[in-house]
Amino acid sequence: MIGLNRFKNRPSSKILIVISVILLITISLSMNFCKNESITKPEQGPVVEAVYALGTVKTDKLFNARFGMNTIIKKLYVREGDSVEKGSPLVMGDTSYPLTAPFSGVVTAVNYLEDEMAAAGQIILTISSITNLYVKISLDQESILSIRKGQPAEMSFENLRNEKISGTVEAVYLSGDEFIVRIAAEKFPQGILPQMTCDTAITIRKNENALMIPLSAVKAGKVNIIRDGKKMTVPVSIKKVDSKKAEVLDNSILPDDRIITSDNPEKGKK
Template sequence: MKVNAILILFVLGLFACSKKEESISPTTGSITESIYASGTVKSVDQYQAFVSISGIIEEIYVQEGEEVEVGTPLLRVSNETQKFNLENAKLTANFNDLANNQGKILEAEALAQTAKAKLNLDSSLFARQKTLWAQQVGTRVEYEQKELNYQSAKANYISAIQRYKELKRQINYSAAQTKKNVQISSRQNEDFILKSKVKGTILSLLKERGELVSPQTPIANLGNTKDYVLEMQVDEHDIFQVKLGQKIAITFDAYKNQIFEAEVSKIASIMNERNKTFLIEAHFTKAPEKLYPNVTFEANIILKTKNNALILPRNYLKNDSIVTLIDGSTRVVKLGLTDFQKAEILSGLSPKDQVVKPN
């Protein structure tokens, strides 16, 4: 019995020591309130390139890691039908070209001039006959014949002018239309050559020569690796606290125990309904020496910072509002700034109070 009593006292002593070790007092220090977010590093102007039409890759002009300019050809997709369409459009345009139809226009113009000369002659004869008829010279048949010739010549001239104008209009229209068809076919032919939209680097080529591709198939990843943008998702409950220019603390798995700095540069104006988050973009103010696109990071968007604050670890708080003192009593405390590990105590505790971790 004596041994059991000693053992019980020993266990109680250990428990008391354990409880004593679990008790702490609030300390004075600095605390920062922030919003946590995770994200991905993107190169500036990073995008996936897609062809606009289906076909087989006939030639690839670039390699991964190569620097390109805006408009640099990346690859060509083969399509024989489009080549034939372009050649046919050029043949049609040549056939309908204004210069090649100049003979038809000159012929119609000559016919109009002949009709005009005939009209002038018949008009003159009719006027003379009209004068004679007024003097009762000649017969009525001669007068009517001259009038009929004049009216016929006048109608023929008007018709010839109309045919000339219509022919010229049709030829001009056909020439313009077929030239436009050549431009369309040429543009469609250019669609078979995929060109860079940015000045940057070929980050990756996703297809090889001879592969069938379509407008739904990503072909390559490009971007400007001389500058990076940080993309992160912020929960809808936190978005109203985020503002342009706010400081961000950035950490990478590859850079242990190092913190890099960035600033909020863009806040999406619409929420992603699928995951209930907003896209936030930031730019480095203090960046790592080396980075790669699509590397992940963790971020803390800094809302407020306070020095000389009375601080208590949050795991010593119950429901972020109640603490248990070493004597077993409880108190309600008022919190200020909080982060994941610490909380600022505004009232309810003093630096002399000892608090134990709640069970």
């Protein structure tokens, strides 16, 4: 009888062992899952979206001195780099009077020497204004679609990184096969000349009080959150801010929600 009872109890013992193993595995997995989770609060702050490009300083005033007939250059009154005032003599040809500067500026090119023959219509020298300056940038088709007249811009020059120049988009247009943006600056630093280049950022969108969540919390367009003490999953629309954060574009996440993230996340939506 004793041997028979032992035989009958064996299946029950095996079942208990299997149940115990399953419970241990479940507890272990649950503990590991909890360890891999972290809870954070949404972050609120400004988010700026901008288009970045290299700009070139241009001038609105450019004067090319030339004669209407073949002329021998009798006298040059200026050299490249000279500053001239309005009315200053520039060059004397075969005529009895010199060509004069129509505005104040800098001589940026002298193409002939004295006693050389200049053909009719050829540019003898060039004067550029240094007060009527603007920044010109060329953009690709994708970027130009986001640019509008009146958008704010910020510019900075090499060796003047601590000095930011504010500006405004004045025009967006097609020139040849290039998409061009013209930016007017409030004030250029002293010493800036035409053809200098600058880093330019045009602000296309700004949210002063954006709600941001960890990018790692977003999985297949959804986020696990805790709201009013209850855990739930909600669909979310986001825009990537950087490698770690995403801006919430809809009302799916509230400032008082708690965001559940995993240490081994999927990549968030860009």
